[in-house]
Amino acid sequence: MNIYYLGPKGTFSEQALIFYISQKRGYCIKELKTIPDIITMLCINKDDEGLVPIENSIEGTVNVTLDMLINDADGLKIKREIVIPISHCLIADKNLEFDEIKLVISHPQALAQCRNYIRRNLPNAEIVTADSTAKAVSEIKNKAYAAAIGNARAAEIYGAQIIDKDIQDVKNNFTRFIVLASSDCEYTGNDKTSLIFSVPNEPGSLYKILEVFARENVNMTKIESRPSRKNMGEYVFWVDIEGHRCDNRINKILGVLMGKTEFLKVLGSYPKYL
Numbered sequence: 001m002n003i004y005y006l007g008p009k010g011t012f013s014e015q016a017l018i019f020y021i022s023q024k025r026g027y028c029i030k031e032l033k034t035i036p037d038i039i040t041m042l043c044i045n046k047d048d049e050g051l052v053p054i055e056n057s058i059e060g061t062v063n064v065t066l067d068m069l070i071n072d073a074d075g076l077k078i079k080r081e082i083v084i085p086i087s088h089c090l091i092a093d094k095n096l097e098f099d100e101i102k103l104v105i106s107h108p109q110a111l112a113q114c115r116n117y118i119r120r121n122l123p124n125a126e127i128v129t130a131d132s133t134a135k136a137v138s139e140i141k142n143k144a145y146a147a148a149i150g151n152a153r154a155a156e157i158y159g160a161q162i163i164d165k166d167i168q169d170v171k172n173n174f175t176r177f178i179v180l181a182s183s184d185c186e187y188t189g190n191d192k193t194s195l196i197f198s199v200p201n202e203p204g205s206l207y208k209i210l211e212v213f214a215r216e217n218v219n220m221t222k223i224e225s226r227p228s229r230k231n232m233g234e235y236v237f238w239v240d241i242e243g244h245r246c247d248n249r250i251n252k253i254l255g256v257l258m259g260k261t262e263f264l265k266v267l268g269s270y271p272k273y274l
Ligand SMILES: O=C(O)C(=O)Cc1ccccc1
Pocket: 006, 010, 011, 012, 013, 014, 053, 086, 107, 109, 110, 131, 132, 133, 134, 175
């Protein structure tokens, strides 16, 4: 079975993948260039799996992943979540002083997680985005004026120097990754269920959904809204609740939600990471 991740080698996605497959065997690892490439590939190759970042503790949701799960990922389910600590390094081809760096390149999430560091130390550098942190590190080779933001393993793989370590604006920085497949995970007793839904544009409609969770004494661990992309001011909600869709209480909730939502997608149940 293939498992796709955001490459090339040395990304944070690869770190999460290494953790995931250390618990399992028999995967053929395939790197892809972008997160949309991974989700599109999974829609074609139904037996394969893919690992994508979904949320960061500093920057919040990875919108490209969420938007694709809402709009373009029919039939895909979440079967696992993995949370890893994220420590960013400033990396260059050789040891540069801050004022020698004219360009800083990385994945938009990494640039955002180091926004204050860049403003403080590299105020005049041009900021350039890359498809991944490891791609950024691979691109600074032989550029005496450029630095990348990525992890220490990427610096080692691409033969570059670490200029500074732990440069993210909040030291305790974590990213949640999800594994997508054609089916979710069986009941483990310590599970979570992810849902996407929209509600009618009328007073109290979201309240009436949340009230169902409260009545069934079910804990909600995430709520996020995204534009529906249909009409300005209309939103789709992503909600995580504790419990497995096979639990009686969750099953009952899903039945009730079907009658109260305009659109409902159960993204799956999977073991809680933390
Ligand atoms: O570009 C990477 O290394 C990724 O895996 C995406 C990402 C970027 C920054 C923090 C977490 C994940």
